[in-house]
Amino acid sequence: MSSAQAMPEPMARRIGYRLKQTQILLRQRMDAALRPVGLTTPQYAALSAIELAPGISNAALARAAFVTPQTMQGIVANLERVGLIERRSDPMHGRRLQAALTANGQAAMSRAHRAVSGIEAAMIAGLSHDETTMLAGLLARCAESLGEAGAA
Amino acid sequence: MSSAQAMPEPMARRIGYRLKQTQILLRQRMDAALRPVGLTTPQYAALSAIELAPGISNAALARAAFVTPQTMQGIVANLERVGLIERRSDPMHGRRLQAALTANGQAAMSRAHRAVSGIEAAMIAGLSHDETTMLAGLLARCAESLGEAGAA
DNA sequence: CGGATATCAGATAAACTGATATGA
């Protein structure tokens, strides 16, 4: 409790600060849970997207994660290097590479899902169902406003 | 584009995903705005805390930003290297170093404040006052839940 | 040609763990 003082009042009220605080805490908790599995949170996010959409291209993964293709390329290259995913040429499109989980990747994701299940639940444990729905909606509207302004 | 399904449905609903999306968009917009000033968002955050609490120690800054002292040490070292802050020994405590903005630092922060003003405003432009207050409160409660669980 | 894709090259801030020294 005593260590919570560090932030000056005016700052603690700002949405941006709260957003960062919550996101960084979630990230740290997830990183800690995923460490035994050998994954980071961005890697887990990428694997989750591949799991839900097998055959997805690197460019599509990058768009889903809001990063550049080069950044996602780095993440994907790491995952491929350790054998959690593999990529094949799209027969219909010579340039695209279709990513999919390997057997090892599926096993890792089973462990990862177990490891992180409960963290997001713990985060919203103090919120009612309506409040959770509202939080998701408010965040989506904020993201939309930012996206419009930045999507020039 | 037929397979350009950026984000699988089940994922888009999750609070964690929304949190990350909103935070990363805010981060990117702020980075873009701060680039002409020569600052990154974490640097701006650290400078803001120093501006509001002159004499703050590195350890306190780290707690405020939810990072390790070593991480904040790196940020602070960069800021000191380029002459935006300076640090002096605390006369009452031989080990602590008190950080403060230099004249250059104050000038940079004036420009930075102008550069980022409007971004957070744009983010919450679609929200009513009550909704903004509620969003801040919900985020704070999420952070608190995460902090308790992880504060071991 | 233009647009999307993949990927190499290079740079950098940011983040971690571990170890060490010093002062209250």
Place this chain on the structure above:
DNA sequence: CTCATATCAGTTAATCTGATATCC
């Protein structure tokens, strides 16, 4: 002694911009 502080050393994933090549 213990705790907080600062800081050195080393590592890594994540991020960017820029430049190329390929494919539709």
